Amino acid sequence: MPAAGGDIRSRRSGAIYGQNQTPVRIGRNCRRHIWWRGGNSSVFLQLQFEDSIQEEALPSTYGTKTEDAIRDAVFKKAQDLEIPLTREQIKVQRTGSGQGSGTVSIEADYSVHVDLPGYPLDLHFAPSSRNKGVF
Numbered sequence: 001m002p003a004a005g006g007d008i009r010s011r012r013s014g015a016i017y018g019q020n021q022t023p024v025r026i027g028r029n030c031r032r033h034i035w036w037r038g039g040n041s042s043v044f045l046q047l048q049f050e051d052s053i054q055e056e057a058l059p060s061t062y063g064t065k066t067e068d069a070i071r072d073a074v075f076k077k078a079q080d081l082e083i084p085l086t087r088e089q090i091k092v093q094r095t096g097s098g099q100g101s102g103t104v105s106i107e108a109d110y111s112v113h114v115d116l117p118g119y120p121l122d123l124h125f126a127p128s129s130r131n132k133g134v135f
Contacts, residue, residue, distance in 0.1 A: 042114060042123055042125075043123070046112075046127060049078060049083055049108075050129070052081075054131075056077075056129075060104045061102065061131045070094075072087075074090050075090055083110065084110055084111075090107070090108050091108070093105045096133060101133045103131065104130070105130045105131075106129050106130075107127075107128040108128070109124075112125070
């Protein structure tokens with residue numbers, strides 16, 4: 001019910017709605033902005049890297065690239081995206097004998113440290129792709 005003066009008061013605290021909402025909204029927006037700049041860029045790069053792994057697995061299934069050549073291509077893409085990954089963290093496995101008759105599996109495992117004000121954290125990523133030949 002409206003109180004004197006037309007204000008709407010909370011039944012629990014008696015505070016006027018909207019009275020303290022501005023600082024809360026500013027705080028939420030600051031947290032979102034900090035997360036977007038700090039953590040979200042890592043997530044976006046991880047998605048790009050995962051796409052590049054999938055793009056590498058498909059032609060490698062039907063081609064004659066060796067496991068080391070596939071690993072080098074994935075590692076080069078990780079360096080281009082500035083992802084903290086070593087060659088040893090990239091696992092490539094090719095099974096089957098001929099073109100289009102086997103399976104190529106590419107996996108990577110890495111962590112990115114993000115320093116958010118008052119809340120540093122490590123984001124763990126494990127992108128992978130597996131492509132089976134049609135024969």
